[in-house]
Amino acid sequence: MLEIKNLHVKLEDEDKEILRGVNLTVGEGEVHAIMGPNGSGKSTTSYVLSGRDGYEVTAGSATLDGEDLLDLDPEERAALGMFLAFQYPVEIPGVGNMTFLRTAVNSQRKARGQEELSAGEFLKEVRAIAKDLKIDPEMLKRPVNVGFSGGEKKRNEILQMAMLAPKMCVLDETDSGLDVDAMKLVSEGVNALRDGKRSFLVITHYQRLLDHIKPDVVHIMYNGKIIKSGGPELALEVENNGYGDLLAEAD
Amino acid sequence: MALALETDALLADRLAGLEAVAKGATQAARRSAAARVADMGLPTRRDEYWKFTRPDALTVAEPAAAGALNLDESPFDAANPLTLVFRDGMFDAEASDALEGENLTIDLLSAAADIHWAGEIYGTLETAGQTPVARPLAALNTALATEGVLIHAKGKVERPVLIRYIAGEADVILHHVVKVDEGASLTLLETGTPGTRSNTALEVDVAKEGAFDHIRTQGRDHERGLLSHTFARMQDDAEFKSFMLTANGTLTRNECVIEILGDNISAHVGGAAIGDGKDFHHDDTVFITHDAVHCESRQVFKKVLRNGATGVFQGKILVKPDAQKTDGYQISQSLLLDEDSQFYAKPELEIYADDVACSHGSTTGAIDETALFYLRSRGIERREAQELLVLAFLAEALDEIADDDLRAAVQDQLEFWLRNLKG
Numbered sequence: 019m020l021e022i023k024n025l026h027v028k029l030e031d032e033d034k035e036i037l038r039g040v041n042l043t044v045g046e047g048e049v050h051a052i053m054g055p056n057g058s059g060k061s062t063t064s065y066v067l068s069g070r071d072g073y074e075v076t077a078g079s080a081t082l083d084g085e086d087l088l089d090l091d092p093e094e095r096a097a098l099g100m101f102l103a104f105q106y107p108v109e110i111p112g113v114g115n116m117t118f119l120r121t122a123v124n125s126q127r128k129a130r131g132q133e134e135l136s137a138g139e140f141l142k143e144v145r146a147i148a149k150d151l152k153i154d155p156e157m158l159k160r161p162v163n164v165g166f167s168g169g170e171k172k173r174n175e176i177l178q179m180a181m182l183a184p185k186m187c188v189l190d191e192t193d194s195g196l197d198v199d200a201m202k203l204v205s206e207g208v209n210a211l212r213d214g215k216r217s218f219l220v221i222t223h224y225q226r227l228l229d230h231i232k233p234d235v236v237h238i239m240y241n242g243k244i245i246k247s248g249g250p251e252l253a254l255e256v257e258n259n260g261y262g263d264l265l266a267e268a269d
Numbered sequence: 270m271a272l273a274l275e276t277d278a279l280l281a282d283r284l285a286g287l288e289a290v291a292k293g294a295t296q297a298a299r300r301s302a303a304a305r306v307a308d309m310g311l312p313t314r315r316d317e318y319w320k321f322t323r324p325d326a327l328t329v330a331e332p333a334a335a336g337a338l339n340l341d342e343s344p345f346d347a348a349n350p351l352t353l354v355f356r357d358g359m360f361d362a363e364a365s366d367a368l369e370g371e372n373l374t375i376d377l378l379s380a381a382a383d384i385h386w387a388g389e390i391y392g393t394l395e396t397a398g399q400t401p402v403a404r405p406l407a408a409l410n411t412a413l414a415t416e417g418v419l420i421h422a423k424g425k426v427e428r429p430v431l432i433r434y435i436a437g438e439a440d441v442i443l444h445h446v447v448k449v450d451e452g453a454s455l456t457l458l459e460t461g462t463p464g465t466r467s468n469t470a471l472e473v474d475v476a477k478e479g480a481f482d483h484i485r486t487q488g489r490d491h492e493r494g495l496l497s498h499t500f501a502r503m504q505d506d507a508e509f510k511s512f513m514l515t516a517n518g519t520l521t522r523n524e525c526v527i528e529i530l531g532d533n534i535s536a537h538v539g540g541a542a543i544g545d546g547k548d549f550h551h552d553d554t555v556f557i558t559h560d561a562v563h564c565e566s567r568q569v570f571k572k573v574l575r576n577g578a579t580g581v582f583q584g585k586i587l588v589k590p591d592a593q594k595t596d597g598y599q600i601s602q603s604l605l606l607d608e609d610s611q612f613y614a615k616p617e618l619e620i621y622a623d624d625v626a627c628s629h630g631s632t633t634g635a636i637d638e639t640a641l642f643y644l645r646s647r648g649i650e651r652r653e654a655q656e657l658l659v660l661a662f663l664a665e666a667l668d669e670i671a672d673d674d675l676r677a678a679v680q681d682q683l684e685f686w687l688r689n690l691k692g
Contacts, residue, residue, distance in 0.1 A: 068646050069642075069645075069646070070646075071638065091651065092642060092646045093645045093647075093648050093649060093651065095646075096647055096648035102646055104643065108643040110644070110657075112661025112662060112665070113660075113661045118644070118657070121649055121653065121657065122644075122649055123648075125647075125648045125650060161661075178647060
């Protein structure tokens with residue numbers, strides 16, 4: 019599924035290397051978590067995978083089902099099945115949530131040579147998913163993320179994920195800004211999308227999200243590299259002891 | 270001196286046609302306007318009021334040639350309007366509906382000999398609008414207009430009136446007059462471009478509790494120029510709304526001058542413009558005078574500019590000493606899609622009353638890259654994502670159109686033009 023090899027990335031405008039040789043393979047249907055202290059390169063990894071401007075890949079590769087991601091535009095990556103749930107979902111005044119969702123769904127279908135969804139089909143699907151995520155139908159009519167609470171924004175991300183049905187979901191600190199109930203709701207939304215084929219890369223600071231979204235593999239990122247990988251017990255170790263010991267080992 | 274001589278020659282050229290049109294109820298107004306133009310002279314680049322927009326193309330004797338124009342369909346078909354067609358600045362009776370409708374009279378300026386109500390308004394609002402800023406080309410219009418419609422709304426006119434312009438290669442001067450009686454209402458729609466070069470004037474007199482709603486869409490190729498003037502005078506409890514959608518054109522200057530003379534009046538003017546290319550120049554110049562209590566005015570103008578296009582906004586709210594409880598709002602914003610495009614804004618408030626709430630704001634910005642990335646990360650192509658953001662930016666201006674169906678029609682037109690812009 020997702021294969022990252024020796025990925026080196028620097029900021030475009032500065033001579034600052036952020037990723038220094040990341041290696042990571044996420045197989046079909048697997049859930050991987052990346053943990054690590056602030057500034058270790060976790061969010062950068064998610065941005066580079068989804069094609070955000072401002073970064074320069076100096077070495078290495080990232081492929082999705084064998085297709086090179088790094089040369090593609092963000093929309094082309096999305097059409098291939100890459101999805102990033104943003105840490106800070108963007109507010110877009112003036113663009114209706116429904117218009118946005120429908121344009122996105124149909125753009126991807128078009129890019130894959132599929133027929134566009136009719137208004138009726140789309141509406142039916144979006145309403146059903148919104149109901150499961152306890153998303154108020156009013157929220158669908160409002161401009162994208164404008165005036166949404168932290169929890170509503172994250173649920174809106176999961177709604178998009180469900181509608182777009184990507185192969186590879188990257189969740190960038192989806193737990194940030196969420197209270198316990200909201201985290202549970204969002205996690206249930208994510209778990210409902212686990213079908214044995216779809217893969218997930220969950221980026222988080224804290225172990226508690228991983229109580230809800232159970233990972234197969236946990237990676238610790240530090241200073242632009244993955245310094246340790248293991249099972250779910252690795253997350254518990256971090257929770258109990260902090261990053262100190264692991265980082266000391268790496269340094 | 271050389272410059273003055275040149276201006277005199279230009280003026281003589283332009284006024285040469287006066288004898289042909291000066292007749293009937295408007296005769297006195299035309300002669301006085303001609304005298305005023307001669308007195309003021311034509312505007313030049315040195316005039317403060319033309320600091321950001323060069324008037325040359327509007328004042329030279331002959332307009333630049335323009336190629337054949339692909340005609341846009343009227344966006345207002347669904348409103349089933351009473352349609353008046355002007356082709357090359359001439360009224361096309363065959364293509365137009367009959368000049369009659371419920372609660373209104375419609376006449377042509379060229380037949381205005383006996384229409385005294387129009388004679389009382391024609392040139393009067395324009396003359397009042399010359400203070401404190403001289404508008405010689407408006408006076409020139411009053412002097413030389415060859416045609417126009419005179420609409421008298423005597424009650425609530427349900428069916429909108431549409432003036433549809435089909436442009437050929439003429440240098441067109443049109444002058445419309447609208448009178449809205451006490452408690453009456455009228456919706457006036459305009460679409461298209463009158464000529465290769467056009468100078469239009471619209472004088473609107475709204476009596477007590479009258480309502481006038483005006484929407485104009487003007488899209489054209491880059492070789493055409495347009496100067497439009499809207500003059501409005503309003504009495505107690507009247508409502509006035511005017512909205513303009515513009516796409517392309519070498520030079521567009523929309524001047525709007527509103528006099529609020531009665532209490533509890535609301536006057537809204539707004540516009541959205543999209544411009545593509547170095548030869549696009551779009552100027553909204555608005556002057557609203559508050560001279561009564563408890564009145565509200567709004568100016569909402571937005572422009573999207575790319576490939577070296579230029580936008581201008583000059584907006585003023587003048588609040589006279591007795592105009593207490595005035596609520597004045599003004600916003601002008603531009604979205605520059607590249608570094609070659611530019612926007613000049615001159616927002617002005619001049620307030621002599623002490624119990625008022627007036628605000629103005631002006632912004633110039635680039636497209637929000639974060640929002641663009643967000644949309645693209647969901648699979649929306651760059652061009653379409655940008656279009657969504659452009660439409661979102663202009664939405665606040667389009668929201669000034671109160672009628673849902675008409676707003677949707679303007680929105681459709683805007684989307685069509687956005688997809689079909691040059692470049």
